């Protein structure tokens with residue numbers, strides 16, 4: 001894996017975030033390396049989603065910095081984070097209800113021609129987009145009603161599968177998955193876990209938020225634990241230290 005001297009592909013330093021009187025992130029730091037799955041753990045309200053939203057350009061940090069490949073970056077929007085190589089599957093499923101899976105898949109990066117025209121003026125290659133979205137979703141073995149049906153008509157599991165599939169297609173550096181299996185059945189969860197392993201094998205840094213300790217032990221190379229906005233621990237999860245990990249999460253003595 002990574003040598004101690006390796007530069008983390010993503011680093012957060014001294015992150016502080018306030019929502020009015022709520023101090024959601026208290027001096028949080030973390031590092032994610034190429035080719036690893038980092039589990040980000042914590043009870044509800046610990047600050048996991050807030051940290052993710054700061055990394056992927058949705059919220060601005062009040063203090064602290066984010067570095068990509070060792071360079072400080074200012075990610076002022078989700079689009080800017082994507083350009084920087086950070087692909088995110090949000091907990092609150094960021095799909096557009098009125099669009100089809102294909103449209104959701106390519107939203108903002110539609111395949112069109114001629115390439116010299118600005119995006120909104122291009123003719124879209126709809127069939128090509130349908131085919132490539134379908135190919136990826138097929139790999140997930142998720143049953144979808146129809147590719148041109150609006151996403152609003154789909155189950156939570158189907159929607160989540162589309163969001164994960166989209167992230168795997170566009171992943172270049174860092175992939176963040178905020179509770180990606182929360183709405184999925186066993187078979188669909190298994191597919192998502194396989195996709196996460198594939199993302200890691202392809203050299204991405206994967207940050208995985210989950211409450212499923214079996215998934216953590218199976219997948220995570222390292223785990224960082226947040227509690228009430230603070231980083232309270234970091235360890236390499238295995239079957240022998242699950243209790244320690246859970247104590248860190250809930251704040252009890254082991």
Ligand SMILES: Nc1ncnc2c1ncn2[C@@H]1O[C@H](COP(=O)(O)OP(=O)(O)O)[C@@H](O)[C@H]1O
Pocket residue numbers: 019022024042043044045046047048049050051
């Ligand atoms: N947009 C927001 N406005 C106000 N408070 C928020 C907002 N987002 C999160 N919070 C608060 O920040 C804290 C951390 O929330 P969150 O990051 O969603 O936790 P987690 O994902 O670990 O469950 C909670 O107290 C939550 O109520």
Ligand SMILES: [Mg+2]
Pocket residue numbers: 048049050091178
């Ligand atoms: Mg959350």
